[in-house]
């Protein structure tokens with residue numbers, strides 16, 4: 001038995017969770033559920049990043065004390081994991097003074113001891129939106145390319161992290177594949193980022209950043225986001241006390257992140273770990289952004305998609321299906337209600353829902369709902385298992401779903417071709433063969449769907465009283481009750 005430890009990035013609590021975070025949770029959930037299914041001891045962590053000036057501003061905007069505001073935002077993030085049926089084992093908050101803070105302080109002290117931190121006067125362009133210094137070379141017309149604001153000129157004395165010391169080792173680990181970046185197409189970009197990387201500011205004066213973790217033995221300074229937030233991946237696992245849990249699960253097998261925080265996860269975090277003498281995560285999986293009607297989501301455009309409203313309207317599995325199928329795992333993808341409803345009616349209602357309903361009806365009407373499994377009558381291997389597994393292992397979750405839906409389409413076509421409603425009257429032997437092939441296909445689909453659409457998968461197992469095992473045991477008796485439609489047509 002192998003272990004599998006996966007994390008999402010932690011949600012920044014300056015605003016309620018958006019659909020991008022929903023996508024990240026879903027992708028991580030599929031990987032976690034898949035690993036449990038194949039028997040790996042799995043741990044899935046998510047949580048919230050709650051410090052920093054932008055959070056304080058968010059609280060002010062809502063007229064709330066910051067503690068109350070972050071409680072509320074973290075509550076919403078948790079609620080999102082529930083309504084999306086996310087199977088996370090733990091949820092860490094960076095304001096957690098019992099679990100998180102002591103671990104961060106220990107980590108900071110380890111860096112100091114290793115000579116990884118030093119104090120330095122620094123002058124530069126500071127983007128408030130980024131909450132960080134931004135290089136002059138990154139500005140476009142003197143403005144931050146992301147926030148479109150003119151950065152402030154700031155001079156401060158801060159703690160700096162000796163990142164440059166680890167550049168060579170980090171490059172070597174990426175080039176050798178020991179530290180994996182998925183998709184591989186990003187490796188070149190990452191190596192360039194490492195070449196350009198400099199030592200980074202690791203703290204801010206208390207006067208400009210109050211809402212954070214104090215630097216040990218330096219009351220004038222607050223830790224900046226790097227040591228504060230990235231460490232959640234180890235604090236939640238018991239790094240402080242070097243628990244069994246930590247020893248078993250660290251290093252993480254996958255940190256799943258958005259492309260906007262690539263640099264932090266492929267350079268800053270691993271360099272910090274190298275400095276503290278800890279092993280690096282095995283892989284960083286990078287997903288893209290969701291656009292809406294081809295545009296970036298933003299408050300000013302008013303095109304932000306609320307994941308709560310989406311689940312309310314369409315149900316959890318249709319939302320899971322759409323986001324995981326429509327959006328290529330490692331690339332940008334576009335959201336639209338039209339596409340969602342097309343996928344719903346096409347793939348779910350007319351595809352899977354129709355298949356399940358047709359086959360269940362045939363068994364109810366012609367066999368009193370009873371079917372004994374006889375593998376000799378099964379003609380074909382229905383699901384291309386290899387393609388499915390390979391797709392999941394290569395972080396092409398959309399393709400894994402594509403493999404399943406090929407089977408759904410083949411099975412529906414098979415019904416059309418064999419016309420089992422005629423076979424039932426004219427050739428019971430042939431009818432039985434057809435039904436065994438179809439029930440086998442449905443069983444396999446339900447089995448492989450478990451990581452993606454756990455509720456739907458469960459419903460299908462229940463409709464057919466099918467065995468929840470990878471293969472159907474010889475002689476298994478199915479008791480079929482069609483019940484309600486899996487996906488009532490959406491009009």
Ligand SMILES: [Zn+2]
Pocket residue numbers: 127128129130144145146147148
């Ligand atoms: Zn900015």
